[in-house]
Amino acid sequence: MAEQLFLLLFNGLAYGILLFLMAIGLSVTMGMMNFVNLAHGAFAMLGGYLAITLCTTLGIPFLLCLPMVFVAVGILSAGLEAGLYRRFYRSTQLNQVLLTIGLSLMAIAGATYVWGPQLLTLKVPDFLSGQTRLFGIEVGTYRLFLILAGAAIAGALVFGLERTRFGAMVRATVDNRRMAQSLGINVNRVFRLTFALGSGLAGLGGALAVNFLGGLLPSFALGYLLVYFLIVVTVGGLGSTLGALAAAILLGISDAAAKFYAPQIASFAIYFVMVVLLMWRPQGILGRR
């Protein structure tokens, strides 16, 4: 009985962390920069495909691929920010939505062209597959790895945004752009770096998710948008790292519990939890605005 509950919580936690990893980048761009970036899924997809190319095709070790993907997607997005996104910071949210949905559709077509429409998988090293004993109970090794990776990323982000000079500059820029500028902060640069950080995280999340999801298809860019990205960010509270983490874990565990105890309602349990949480706190669990 205790073992059953432990496994349930462990699997729920791993699933929640997966949601967190995929959504946290959006929480950064949408929450901090107030830009509705629905092309987040496209960056995540790109991360997944890059990881497959680097790791499976070129044979680079998986753990080395992850930072490479993060950096590559970040750099690419910085270019996109300078050329395209910047012009839309001040436009209406509807324009931003249309622009980024359009970008996602282009990304899907592009990925189909480059990588083909078929399912691709990412082979993880042997020490990350199979099972591991944790407190005497067999658990999936990759799931354990996801939990550790999620904790590390959440820790780094909280530290980076709350405790460092760059974090203070980001928060100042978000709170009052004009004032930040008059204090000598290079606002454009801060935004570009923030955007690159958010997109890089999206790519990293995508790369980590492929093995869990069973594979990658070009439709990934929009297919997981609602559940994985928007729900977590909204329920967690815009721009709050810890909020997104709490929301993702809560949703992951409720999904696992619903599937285990009442599979008949499992299809909509995650949405039900979302509605209840948003009725309780419309601004999100740890949202400020």
Add this chain to the structure above:
Amino acid sequence: MIRIAAGLSLPILALILAGGAAQAEDPIKIGVLVAHSGPFADYGTEMINGMKLFLAQHGNAIAGRQIELVDKDDTAAGDVTKRLAQEMITNDKVDMLVGFTITPEALAVAPLATEAKKPMVIMNAATSVITEKSPYIVRYSFTLGEIASTLAKWSADNGLKKVYTLVSDYGPGINAEGAYKKSFAAAGGTIVASDRSPLKGPEFAPFMQRVKDAKPDALFVFLPSGEQGVAMAKAYQDAGLAAAGIKLISTGDVTDEAVIDQLGDPGIGMITAFHYSSAHPSQVNKDFVKAWEAAYGTKLRVDFMGVAAYDGMHGIYDALTAQNGKVDADTTVNLLKNAKFESPRGPLWIDPDTRDAVNTVYLRKVERQGGRLENVEFQSYPDVKDPDHPK
């Protein structure tokens, strides 16, 4: 100005009319409804490849009339499919409608086929009820009922007494679950429990935990071909079900050739039931797979959808040839529903009463052959009809 324009318009009109008459033979137009974008794009590519391969092999003209595929991306969304079908019927004046990857596409177009009297050839969509929706529908693919009921029969014959079922929570899944349960119970087996997983959810661990606690002899699974099957197989491994002695049996969707290599080594030994395997040991199939790979490579391997599209085109080609290039709707349907030929999948014939494909269903085991994974057939059940049709 207006006068000149008016003066010119008559000769131009005459020229257009003359041009129309001068064109001796109009092409035979076949409206293709499959997805080229969205989550079903890979299915659409398989099907288009199958149709084109048949035409490339047999020439795309019948009695001097070219065969023209009017191919539009329907994104596999019922409402889009319906709109495009309407466009094809009224603007493009197609002679028939083919394709239909998933059930909603077929159901959306069925009333139009009846109204406009257009033969409609189903090349994948596998829910039983489809062929009953219009007398102009003929199916060249398969139904899940055929597969699931045969697998149930095999399970009972091979000493499985208690089975847990897990299917995707949508039409075909419920279809498969029902057919398996009915046939397994009739053979004296017990269904321990039946779960349905959300169509888009990739997380199977909690389900596997439930299955492990229920201790059945086997777990029967139906999931649409794609990443979910891989995720499920992984969760099955991670939860240690194989070690607990719980066999995994499924319909061939999970080990579909388009994704089978992505299952990797954990896939080896999986037992599935299906009507087509690219390793089917007949000469017809060997030639077919060879031609396919010569034309399209091995990146997207041929699977049951490619074959059904190929066979569908085969049926159409024969029906049009028999009419010497004329296309009469009722005659065409009549010919289509009486077809019988050797397909790469094995013998294929259409039951004229239900207008549905009658397949040989094979039991297969995943093995490594020639450097890649294949579904190797080890037992066959000939002439399986869909168990859910009223007749």
